[in-house]
């Protein structure tokens with residue numbers, strides 16, 4: 001009987017499993033995940049779960065597949081090695097699992113704080129267990145210091161404010177969400193958080209985290225010490241590429257895959273946050289840190305592994321973030337933008353920033369509370385249809401210098 005193995009337990013693995021079972025009803029499938037829980041809704045950890053009272057994470061739709069007799073769920077187990085010659089994976093419990101087709105969907109892990117941490121508790125957020133531990137400390141008036149002004153840090157800030165905490169966000173760059181390079185977004189986010197009572201420290205570097213005088217924590221920064229009851233570090237992630245690298249697959253800040261999610265080994269596919277793939281519309285490789293992309297790419301990887309020659313993935317990255325009552329969306333690759341136009345009004349919490357490259361290709365659309373626009377642009381670009389006039393004509397007013405000059 002044909003045997004498929006998937007390494008990972010996130011949305012990419014889950015959707016790959018669904019596709020494989022659909023495409024190969026008679027095959028056997030093993031999923032090996034070092035998280036014990038069935039695949040769950042990770043984005044909610046920093047949003048509804050962190051702000052609310054749910055006891056358990058929401059599982060991904062279709063979890064019934066894990067109780068099918070042809071499926072073996074091996075939660076709480078790590079794959080330590082891929083042996084391509086023997087076509088098997090070796091688990092940390094000593095078991096070897098042979099495969100006809102393998103899908104690697106190992107995602108990312110948090111990037112640890114590189115400064116000094118002296119016996120002071122520091123929290124990160126990647127798994128349900130991380131979220132549960134952190135949430136239990138977010139009590140009324142607790143002083144919460146968040147290191148890193150990216151999406152996750154800001155979502156935790158919003159949830160902590162909702163729980164009555166006193167929140168400080170420390171960001172080493174001169175702007176929040178600096179990685180996007182979109183000044184409208186950065187400035188808007190700063191105002192949003194300041195208006196909601198968050199103390200935002202920009203251009204401030206954290207040197208050390210150490211025990212404070214009365215059982216709390218001292219965060220030593222370039223702007224002086226900051227007292228904290230809870231310290232959260234959210235400074236990005238790194239892809240779990242070690243397995244792929246060790247078995248000789250092509251890796252360059254992500255496992256390199258083609259449009260069929262195939263690696264250089266025809267028996268091995270990869271999907272989700274651990275991959276670098278080519279965005280068809282832009283012709284550039286990217287590693288997307290996006291829930292939707294991981295699921296969609298996982299689905300394609302599963303179809304391709306099951307033998308569907310038409311399976312192809314090359315979508316624009318797309319992610320969303322909920323903060324207070326606002327929803328942000330980011331489509332495309334803002335780092336490629338050379339000029340922007342802004343539609344709407346950041347002060348009214350409704351705006352859309354469109355970014356073009358020098359050769360007038362639309363490379364990104366970033367918006368706050370403009371979900372319909374982003375969906376319309378996403379749909380249009382996906383189908384290669386001309387964009388609505390309002391978006392297309394914005395190019396005429398795009399300015400090259402900086403976002404500061406267009407709002």
Ligand SMILES: Cc1cc2nc3c(=O)[nH]c(=O)nc-3n(C[C@H](O)[C@H](O)[C@H](O)COP(=O)(O)OP(=O)(O)OC[C@H]3O[C@@H](n4cnc5c(N)ncnc54)[C@H](O)[C@@H]3O)c2cc1C
Pocket residue numbers: 007008009010011012013032033034035042043044045046077078079080105106107108125126127152240243271272273274288289290291292294295318319320321322
């Ligand atoms: C708190 C939080 C909030 C987020 N919010 C958003 C959001 O609002 N919008 C958005 O688009 N994205 C969001 N994301 C990002 C999104 O969750 C990820 O992009 C997505 O989960 C990636 O899916 P994946 O399947 O590729 O990897 P992951 O979800 O990381 O899953 C990989 C799995 O593989 C397991 N694994 C790794 N190595 C091994 C091994 N050797 N053996 C066995 N198992 C292994 C891991 O433990 C993990 O369970 C958020 C992420 C976090 C942490």
